[in-house]
Structures are given as C-alpha cells and as structure tokens.
Amino acid sequence: xxxxxxxxxxxxxxxxxxxxxxxxxxxxxxxxxxxxxxxxxxxxxxxxxxxxxxxxxxxxxxxxxxxxxxxxxxxxxxxxxxxxxxxxxxxxxxxxxxxxxxxxxxxxxxxxxxxxxxxxxxxxxxxxxxxxxxxxxxxxxxxxxxxxxxxxxxxxxxxxxxxxxxxxxxxxxxxxxxxxxxxxxxxxxxxxxxxxxxxxxxxxxxxxxxxxxxxxxxxxxxxxxxxxxxxxxxxxxxxxxxxxxxxxxxxxxxxxxxxxxxxxxxxxxxxxxxxxxxxxxxxxxxxxxxxxxxxxxxxxxxxxxxxxxxxxxxxxxxxxxxxxxxxxxxxxxxxxxxxxxxxxxxx
Amino acid sequence: xxxxxxxxxxxxxxxxxxxxxxxxxxxxxxxxxxxxxxxxxxxxxxxxxxxxxxxxxxxxxxxxxxxxxxxxxxxxxxxxxxxxxxxxxxxxxxxxxxxxxxxxxxxxxxxxxxxxxxxxxxxxxxxxxxxxxxxxxxxxxxxxxxxxxxxxxxxxxxxxxxxxxxxxxxxxxxxxxxxxxxxxxxxxxxxxxxxxxxxxxxxxxxxxxxxxxxxxxxxxxxxxxxxxxxxxxxxxxxxxxxxxxxxxxxxxxxxxxxxxxxxxxxxxxxxxxxxxxxxxxxxxxxxxxxxxxxxxxxxxxxxxxxxxxxxxxxxxxxxxxxxxxxxxxxxxxxxxxxxxxxxxxxxxxxxxxxxxxxxxxxxxxxxxxxxxxxxxxxxxxxxxxxxxxxxxxx
Numbered sequence: 001x002x003x004x005x006x007x008x009x010x011x012x013x014x015x016x017x018x019x020x021x022x023x024x025x026x027x028x029x030x031x032x033x034x035x036x037x038x039x040x041x042x043x044x045x046x047x048x049x050x051x052x053x054x055x056x057x058x059x060x061x062x063x064x065x066x067x068x069x070x071x072x073x074x075x076x077x078x079x080x081x082x083x084x085x086x087x088x089x090x091x092x093x094x095x096x097x098x099x100x101x102x103x104x105x106x107x108x109x110x111x112x113x114x115x116x117x118x119x120x121x122x123x124x125x126x127x128x129x130x131x132x133x134x135x136x137x138x139x140x141x142x143x144x145x146x147x148x149x150x151x152x153x154x155x156x157x158x159x160x161x162x163x164x165x166x167x168x169x170x171x172x173x174x175x176x177x178x179x180x181x182x183x184x185x186x187x188x189x190x191x192x193x194x195x196x197x198x199x200x201x202x203x204x205x206x207x208x209x210x211x212x213x214x215x216x217x218x219x220x221x222x223x224x225x226x227x228x229x230x231x232x233x234x235x236x237x238x239x240x241x242x243x244x245x246x247x248x249x250x251x252x253x254x255x256x257x258x259x260x261x262x263x264x265x266x267x268x269x270x271x272x273x274x275x276x277x278x279x280x281x282x283x284x285x286x287x288x289x290x291x292x293x294x295x296x297x298x299x300x301x302x303x304x305x306x307x308x309x310x311x312x313x314x315x316x317x318x319x320x321x322x323x324x325x326x327x328x329x330x331x332x333x334x335x336x337x338x339x340x341x342x343x344x345x346x347x
Numbered sequence: 348x349x350x351x352x353x354x355x356x357x358x359x360x361x362x363x364x365x366x367x368x369x370x371x372x373x374x375x376x377x378x379x380x381x382x383x384x385x386x387x388x389x390x391x392x393x394x395x396x397x398x399x400x401x402x403x404x405x406x407x408x409x410x411x412x413x414x415x416x417x418x419x420x421x422x423x424x425x426x427x428x429x430x431x432x433x434x435x436x437x438x439x440x441x442x443x444x445x446x447x448x449x450x451x452x453x454x455x456x457x458x459x460x461x462x463x464x465x466x467x468x469x470x471x472x473x474x475x476x477x478x479x480x481x482x483x484x485x486x487x488x489x490x491x492x493x494x495x496x497x498x499x500x501x502x503x504x505x506x507x508x509x510x511x512x513x514x515x516x517x518x519x520x521x522x523x524x525x526x527x528x529x530x531x532x533x534x535x536x537x538x539x540x541x542x543x544x545x546x547x548x549x550x551x552x553x554x555x556x557x558x559x560x561x562x563x564x565x566x567x568x569x570x571x572x573x574x575x576x577x578x579x580x581x582x583x584x585x586x587x588x589x590x591x592x593x594x595x596x597x598x599x600x601x602x603x604x605x606x607x608x609x610x611x612x613x614x615x616x617x618x619x620x621x622x623x624x625x626x627x628x629x630x631x632x633x634x635x636x637x638x639x640x641x642x643x644x645x646x647x648x649x650x651x652x653x654x655x656x657x658x659x660x661x662x663x664x665x666x667x668x669x670x671x672x673x674x675x676x677x678x679x680x681x682x683x684x685x686x687x688x689x690x691x692x693x694x695x696x697x698x699x700x701x702x703x704x705x706x707x708x709x710x711x712x713x714x715x716x717x718x719x720x721x722x723x724x725x726x727x728x729x730x731x732x733x734x735x736x737x738x739x740x741x
Contacts, residue, residue, distance in 0.1 A: 176400075288584075290477070327426075
C-alpha cells in the first residue's frame, strides 16, 4: 500500500515536472498571428498589453528598412543588467523585430509594407531564431526557414522612387550575426543601445528606467554609470568620434569583435576596442579577397578614399559589401559619417 | 528525398520560378537535416541568388552526383559572401559536386571540427579575373580538415586556402589559374601532398600573418607535389598579401616556422622555385607585438628543380627587385632566401640538402642586397623529420 502511494507520488511529481518543462518551452507557430502579439489588424503591429515596444540608439542598417521592436519577458521574471553585452534575459523571453518600408518615407501616414518578422526566442536549451515572411496582402506572416528574395518599392526621403531586391535571410544567417562564443545570443538589448528615450503611450521616458519601473530588469545602476551609444544620425551631437564608433559598434561589432565570427580578420570595431591596429588603423586586410580592392589598409587616417572600411561600405557587390547580409543597398548616410570620421578624427 | 529528386527532374527546363523553388528546397534541407543525415543532390545545374548555409550540424554529408555533374551556380548572386557556408558543426562532408561563380568565396567552413571535401570543384568559369571570388575552398578556424581529390580554379586570392586551423591534410588535388594555388596560413600540423599546382601566380604558399586570433602556425609538410608553370600574372586586389607574390613562384614560405618540403617536382616557375622569406619582404608595417615575422626551422630536401632560361618577372615590387637589384638575367636561382636577420635568433636552421638541380641565393635583403650570396653550403644541414598528420574524427 505504502509503495503504491509512493509510486503515485512519483508519477504526480513526474507529471508536474513534465508540464513545467512544457510550460517553459515556447511553441513555434506556423503563422505570426497565432502568437497574439498584436491587437487589431496584424499589419498595424499594435502590441498587446504584455508586449513591450523598444528601440535602440543606433540600429543596424538593413536596406533602409524601418524596424519596430518588441519584447515579452515572462511574468514575474527579470532581465539581468550588465554594461557590455546584451542583457541576460530569462527563459521564455521573446524578442520580436518587424522589418517594413513606409510607402513614402516623406509621409509615414501613407502606410507601410511589412516584409518580415524575426523572432528570437529564449528556450531552456538556448536562443532560437524563427523567421516569418509576410504575404503580399499583408494579412499574415508565415514561418519560413529558407529565406526569400523579394522586390520592394518605396519613395525615399528625397522623393525618389526606389525599386530594389530585398533578400530575406535564412534561419542560419540569423546566427551569422547573433552568435557569441559559439552560441546564439541577442544583440540589441544591451545597456548602451537601450539607454535612451522611448515615446510610450503615457509619456516619453528612458527605456531602462521604464523597464525598472515595470519590474523587467534587475540591478540597474545609477543612470550616470550606464553607457550609451550615440544616436548616430543625430547631427546636433558634435562628438563625431562617438557617433562613428556607435555606428561601427551597431553595424559591425556583432561579427567584428574578439568573440564574434569575424575575429578571423583581426579587425575589431566594438565600442570598447582601444587598440588602434585592431580598430583598423594602418592594418593590412586578412582574407579579405576582393574586399580589399586595390587598397592597402582598413583605415588610413585622413584618407577615407584609401580606407578599405569605406570601400566595403560603398558597394552592394556581395563579395565586397560589409556587412555581408542585409546590404542590397548602400547606407549613404552611414558612408558619409565614416568618411568624415576618417578624415577628421585623430586616431 | 525522392520527391525532391522527381521535382527537380520535372523542372529541368528551369524557369526562374522553379529555380527559386529548388533553392528554397535545398536551403530548407540544409537547415532541417538531422544530425547524421545525408543530403543527396541530383545531377544537374542549379542556380542560387543567395548563399546556401548550414549551421550547427553534426555528422552530415552533402553529396552530389559527381564533380561537374551536380553544379551549383551562384552567378548573379544577390546576397551572401560565399556560395556555401558551413559553420559551427562537427564532421561535415561535402562531396561530388561543383560550386561555380560565387560572388565571394566558393565554400567557406568556419568553426567546424572535422570538415571533409572530397571530389569537390570550386571554380570561376570566366577564367582568372580580379572580379572572381577570393577563395575556392576555404576552411577557417577548423580542426581535422581533409581536402582530397578537389579542384580549385580561378580564385582571385587562393584556390585551396586553409586558415587558422589545426590538423590538416590536402592531397590528390589540383589548383590552377588562381593567384595562390594552395595556401596554408596561420595553421598548425598540415600535410600537403600528391597535389598538382600549376598556372597560378604562386603554386603552394605557407604563410604566417600578423594581427590574427590564431597567432602562429607551423609543422607543415609539403611533399610529392607537382608544382609547375606557376607563371600566371598576379590578378589579386593589391592590398592582399598574396598580391605581393611575384608571378613565377613555385613554393613560398613566409614567416612560418617548422616547415619541411621534400620530393616535390618544382618545374618551370620563372621567378622563385622556392622562396623562404620574412614578413618584412611585404614592406607592410607590423603592429602586432606578439608576431614573429621570421621563418626558421625549415628543411628543403630531395626536391627536383628545373626552369627554362628566361628572366624572372619584372612586375610588382618584387619584380622590380629582380629587375633592378638582383639582376640574375636568365639564370635565376631556384631557391631564394631573403637573408633578413632576426635579432632574437642567430641560428635560424634554414636547411637545404640533396635537391636535384637546385641553385640558391641569399639576397641579403636587409642590407640593400649588398652581400647577396649563392653559397648553398652554409645551409647544408638536416632537420628532424616532422611527424605526419593524423586526422581524428571527433
């Protein structure tokens, strides 16, 4: 009798653990709408109450696509603060990033077209990347691991009609950027990227303070101790070096850092890097192939036209272009910033 | 698998939409394949507008119907810096297929423990051109690398390039019409044998470069290779280190220690059958304080040398060196040593013994070529044999 009770107890405990495990695993749905992230029409991207919007100080350039970002942190749990890499987020966290084009960049009210939505999901086994591609009717996005090539059209900020290919990366290519020490990791949810204001429906507020008030983050230090990237395109900011280093940090350092997949090159562009040679100053390229063009060094101080860094930003040839993906177009404003930096900065 | 095969057969007229579907199917297989699985690609020509990528897999084989039978063409590729990219895996085999006209590198494998290429061709079909991709077969930061019966054609840097890797065998392969045929760079324990490298700018290169994560390489054996007619004009983009390799180089050791080359046939390479040089010869600045730019513990023995009575190249910086400083005329020595002294190491153990037909020169490049010497006896010594590479599967 006692043993029967014992066995029953064991079963109950086992069932409890199994169901607990199941709870921790986020189920992947074939359609984006099935998650219930958004209320109203899907394409409006209106977040449900538990879905927190956020932005970053300096985003990664992605073919001039605009992005809207959201995070879901499981109830009662918190991100753990650190000052150098993406926060440690609890299992069950979902990061949602939507890529879209305003039909007319001069007038956002004319509507937008959403191309893809990428989810980063923190399972107990690690982070997973789930890409969704939107249909032409803009009613649904469907899971697609293989990526796709789209043709997109929009009117740019100068009123020019642009028609261009847009390559939706495949699932593995997500990891091409989102990898650190061999493991899939988020990038943008770091102190230096989130330390800026967001226009919440109630009021505009520093995102980290907001997260703290909402109980989403732990161990936030005093405001003045939190690093911040510059808003790279903010021309009122006269700290050219900080703007340029912020741009390089956001656009290059996910690969070009000591622990990133481009560490084979010896070129490290994260904001913490202090070694001039590793930053590219008078550094010969390694395994750059055609990427070097006929140029000798990554950065030649004062001479952007002789710097490989600029050369690789100024083309959309896939063999040369940096970053390697999301670059069917050239970030003209980014090029201008880095050219100015190489011209004027004292290295 | 079978349905994909039938599908591909049905679509052999290959309208663009069908090609796009095939691309999607193959890419999906690369993502969904289970550990231990085999992806079989049928005979035919398949076009891709983006890289094919595989990540985080173990014990997977990607198998075509044969070199030149299963052809994956990346001509007109819109995205991705390589044709096929394999990352963060273990024991991955790529065999029996051809990768053509990738915009960047042909096949790149990074951080794979156990990567095997068998009977794979990486080529650029338009012939040698600076607009071709950099590397044909390109394992980097890998361990247990096997390249067997492969071909590499037309790379604007190196046809077969193994970088920052450990335990490497490259054998029975052919590299031609590349800037560098086969290159081993900052890599430990490599055996390169029974290969044919011809019509490249430089046939086989063993390099150690500064500013890298894997700081150094060495214990490289180059043997029984046929390294001939590597007189192709250098078409690398200028900034690349291989852009400095003079047209007409058979075999070059740059700044690497513990290299043994033996029983190679080194024939008709007009500038340097064998060059043993320090990084200073590139005239690039060295920022990396931990870098050792000098070759040492080199053993060149039992090789066969032959060259025609023609002048060395006069192209590039090193061509100018031949023309204006070395002035060998048509009698260019087979083996060239730059003679630049290492202040930290007096005896460098550069041993040259028992080669057929070999002639030698120490060009004394550190002293403006003042005391250039053809005395090979100073280097008549033997070195202990380097242990053969044993590949292990993980």
